[in-house]
Amino acid sequence: MRIKEHPILEFPKKEKVKFTLDGNEMEGNLGEPIAAALVAEGIEVLSRSIKYHRPRGFFCAIGKCSSCLMKVNGIPNVRTCVTELEEGMKIETQKGKGDFN
Amino acid sequence: MKKTDIAIIGGGPAGLSAAISAASLGAKIVLIDDGLELGGQLIKQTHKFFGSEKQFAGIRGIEIARNMIEELKGLENVEIFKKATVTGYYEDNVITVVRGAKEDILEKIKAVRIIVAAGASENMLPFENNDLPGVYGAGAVQTLMNLYGVVPGKSILMIGAGNIGLIVSYQLLQAGIHVEAIVEALPRIGGYLVHASKIRRLGVPIYTTHTIKQVYGTEHIEKAVICEIDKNFKFIDGTEKELDVDTICLAVGLSPLSDLLWHAGCKMKYISELGGYVALRDDNLKTTKDNIYIAGDVAGIEEASSAMLEGNIAGLNAAVSLGCSCKDFQQQNNKLKSELSELRANPLSEKVKEGINKVLIKGKRG
Secondary structure (H helix, E strand, C coil): CECCCCCCCCCCCCCEEEEEECCEEEEEECCCEHHHHHHHCCCCCCEECCCCCCEECCCCCCCCCCCCEEEECCEEEEECCCCECCCCCEEECEECCCCCC | CEEEEEEEECCCHHHHHHHHHHHHCCCCEEEECCCCCCCHHHHHCCCEECCCHHHCECCEHHHHHHHHHHHHHCCCCEEEECCCEEEEEECCCEEEEEECCCCCEEEEEEEEEEEECCCEEECCCCCECCCCCCEEEHHHHHHHHHHHCECCCCEEEEECCCHHHHHHHHHHHHCCCEEEEEEECCCCCCCCHHHHHHHHHCCCCEEECEEEEEEECCCCCCEEEEEEECCCCCECCCCCEEECCCEEEECCCEEECCHHHHHHCCCEEEEHHHCEEEECECCCCECCCCCEEECHHHHCCCCHHHHHHHHHHHHHHHHHHCCCCCCCHHHHHHHHHHHHHHHCCCHHHHHHHHHHHHHECCCCCC
């Protein structure tokens, strides 16, 4: 969900781009962090922990906590909170340490 | 290898101020920041600053950042690397930087002076299921809603009634998001009462001597349990309250991001009043390494206003130590230091001052 009205801030309309999460088509704003676009689309689980496969969501937003590591265009362990969204990106929920398969 | 007079690590309030001060004396600067945007936490701060007019009181953080970035953009002797992470410090005063859209460029920069203004990271709090999606740091919530206009959750429980907890709660309400309650482990509210009363007027209860005990859920938060605590921070049985929230926002303090200073071999000390391990420094913000200066939260958790003054002091001193000429150096330096002590002349800064005293290297050094 996105903020529609705000007393101080303006959120000018941004260029929309399409991307996929685990094959499902989604939409976000060009250049915003991938993880922010996912939260806006109602996605809570970004990755699964290594040992117990516990769900991991958006946490620090400054690329420090590893909670949002995902597979982006085939590359695992991308810090999606500090990586900009681009048209046609293929995002995958990362399980554990991630792989290149 | 790239060579520069001063490398500044971190483009938040401290780093930007350091760059402006040092660049105005003619030093060649490389400013490195790992965020998507420069400005650090300032660019999320929609509230007006308190304090003296000199320290931007009455101006919103986002505007302060915008002005400083504009000022730097006009300077020929300043080079800015955005989306770049400093990954190491080497003893010949070389730092390594990873950058590029695919993070595939490794660059070495040799700098005569380095100012570390790396900021801080948010503290975690131990409670059952604290790893579930929906548990956010307060800074992350600010990033989502104030920078990108994204709603972090429907019903929020804020943990911590210091200034960050109070301000972010107010910002959530401004964005039309429900704040169920604020809990604070201490017996009283830590932040400015002005902020607290604004929030209370909007109907949000602030529970002091309370903390979060656990959250329920498997894939996301379904409920949170808060509980009263005694003097030893132990849960008081039977005082549990269930709250219908889907988001927990943690505003329980910050820790200095001091990794590079450890790496560089600066003498470090654990100072709880400053939030964790910080480098020993003189009153010009020079560490035990003659070529390394610090400024902002990495020097001790405080506020943006003090971070900017520390940045100015570090920038000025680093540039002058390189031989940049500054006619009224002593006068400028003293002025900045007295502004800083003025800013800290309030009861909320007592702890910070005690902390700084424990790591301050006094007297003249070579």
